[in-house]
Amino acid sequence: MSFRVSDRLAALPPYLFVEIDHKRRAAVAAGKDVINLGIGDPDKPTPKFIIDRMADAIEDPRNHRYPFDAGVPEFRTAAAAALKRSYGVEVDPKRELIALIGSKEGLGHLPLAVVNPGDYVLVPQPGYPVYQSAAIFAGGTPFYMDMRAETGWMPDLDAVPAEIRAKASLMYLNYPNNPTAAVATEAFYTRAVAFAREHDIVIAQDAAYADVFFDRPPLSILTIDGARDVAVEFHSLSKTFNMTGWRIAFAAGSAEIIDALARVKSNLDSGQFNAIQAAGVEALEHRDHVQVRAMSDVYRERRDALVAGFAQAGIEIDAPQATFYVWAPCPAGLDSMTFVTRVLEEASVVLIPGNGFGKPGEGYFRAALTVELDRINEAIDRIKRIKW
Numbered sequence: 001m002s003f004r005v006s007d008r009l010a011a012l013p014p015y016l017f018v019e020i021d022h023k024r025r026a027a028v029a030a031g032k033d034v035i036n037l038g039i040g041d042p043d044k045p046t047p048k049f050i051i052d053r054m055a056d057a058i059e060d061p062r063n064h065r066y067p068f069d070a071g072v073p074e075f076r077t078a079a080a081a082a083l084k085r086s087y088g089v090e091v092d093p094k095r096e097l098i099a100l101i102g103s104k105e106g107l108g109h110l111p112l113a114v115v116n117p118g119d120y121v122l123v124p125q126p127g128y129p130v131y132q133s134a135a136i137f138a139g140g141t142p143f144y145m146d147m148r149a150e151t152g153w154m155p156d157l158d159a160v161p162a163e164i165r166a167k168a169s170l171m172y173l174n175y176p177n178n179p180t181a182a183v184a185t186e187a188f189y190t191r192a193v194a195f196a197r198e199h200d201i202v203i204a205q206d207a208a209y210a211d212v213f214f215d216r217p218p219l220s221i222l223t224i225d226g227a228r229d230v231a232v233e234f235h236s237l238s239k240t241f242n243m244t245g246w247r248i249a250f251a252a253g254s255a256e257i258i259d260a261l262a263r264v265k266s267n268l269d270s271g272q273f274n275a276i277q278a279a280g281v282e283a284l285e286h287r288d289h290v291q292v293r294a295m296s297d298v299y300r301e302r303r304d305a306l307v308a309g310f311a312q313a314g315i316e317i318d319a320p321q322a323t324f325y326v327w328a329p330c331p332a333g334l335d336s337m338t339f340v341t342r343v344l345e346e347a348s349v350v351l352i353p354g355n356g357f358g359k360p361g362e363g364y365f366r367a368a369l370t371v372e373l374d375r376i377n378e379a380i381d382r383i384k385r386i387k388w
C-alpha cells in the first residue's frame with residue numbers, strides 16, 4: 001500500500017510558526033534561559049472552587065455514562081444565564097445554545113454544517129488559523145478579508161467582490177481579536193449583520209476572549225437587531241477561567257444554525273464528559289467570583305509593564321483594551337521574521353511573527369501576557385539592550 005494524505009490535508013497552507021518554534025527549541029537545547037511570550041495559554045491554575053466541583057462530580061456514577069449530545073441541561077441553562085447577565089442577550093438554552101468540546105471544536109465543525117464544496121468562506125486576516133483549515137476541510141475556499149490598523153483591524157466588507165459574496169456561505173469574525181487585541185464597534189457589527197442577511201451568509205463570531213477585558217465588557221453580536229437569524233457566537237471557558245485543558249465551551253444564536261451544528265456533532269462526537277460540564281456550571285455561575293475578576297487585574301499589571309517597558313526600548317504599543325495579547329509594529333521597519341528572530345537570538349525572548357497570522361500581519365509581532373510579571377520585566381531588560 002502506498003499511503004498518501006488526503007487532498008484536503010495537503011491543501012492546508014504551511015504553518016508559519018514552525019520556523020520560530022524550531023529556533024525556540026534550539027535555544028532551549030543550548031541551555032538558554034528562554035522567556036516565552038509566544039503561546040497564549042493562561043499560566044495561572046483553574047480556580048479551586050471549580051476543581052472542587054469537578055472532584056465531587058467525578059464520584060457520581062451518573063456522570064460516567066455517555067453525556068447528553070448537546071450538553072447537560074444545567075450547563076446550557078447556566079451558559080444562557082451568563083449571556084443574559086453579561087450582555088442582556090436572552091437565548092433559549094434548549095434550541096439556541098449548544099455545549100462544545102472547546103470552542104475550537106465548534107468553530108472547526110461548523111463548516112461541515114453550512115458550507116458546500118466550492119462555496120467561499122470569508123476568513124479575516126490576520127487571524128486564528130483554525131478558520132481557514134475548517135473551511136478547507138469542508139471543501140470550501142477561503143476568501144481572505146484583509147484587516148488593517150487604519151480600520152481598527154476590522155475587515156472592509158465593501159471590498160468583498162460581488163462574485164465572492166454571491167458564493168459565500170460563511171463568514172468568521174473574532175472579537176476581541178487574536179492576534180490584534182482589537183474590539184469590534186457596534187457600527188461594524190451592524191454592517192456585518194446587514195451584509196450577512198443581504199447575501200445569506202452565516203456569521204460565526206468567535207468570542208473566546210469576551211471575558212478578558214480591562215475596562216468595559218465587549219459587545220455581543222447577538223445584541224444587534226437581526227443578528228439572531230444569521231449569527232452564532234462562540235464562547236469559551238478556556239481563557240476566562242484558566243481552563244484551556246478542560247475543553248469546555250458553548251455556541252449560542254440562530255436556532256437553525258445551532259441545530260445544524262448539533263447534527264454534525266452528533267455524528268462525530270458524543271459531547272464533553274458530564275463531570276467537566278458540571279465544573280463548567282460552577283464556573284459560569286461564578287463569573288464574578290473575585291478569583292476570576294482578579295485575572296483581569298493580573299493581565300492589566302503585566303500589560304502596563306510590557307507597554308511601558310517596550311516604549312523605553314523604542315517600541316511604541318497601543319495598550320490593548322481586551323485579550324491577553326499585545327500587538328504592535330516591529331521597530332525600525334523590520335519585517336516580522338527578522339525582528340522576532342533577532343529578539344530570540346539576542347535576548348532569548350520568544351515573540352510571534354505577525355505574518356504567521358496572514359499577510360496583513362507582516363511587519364507586526366504579538367506578545368502574550370501569560371507569564372509572571374518578573375519574567376516580563378526581565379524580557380524587557382534584555383530587549384532594551386538590543387541595538388536596532
Ligand SMILES: *Cc1c(COP(=O)(O)O)cnc(C)c1O
Pocket residue numbers: 101102103104105128174177178206208235236237238239244247248249
Ligand atoms: C484560544 C482560542 C480559541 C480556542 O478556545 P478553546 O475554547 O480552548 O477551543 C478560539 N479562538 C481564538 C481566537 C483563540 O485564541
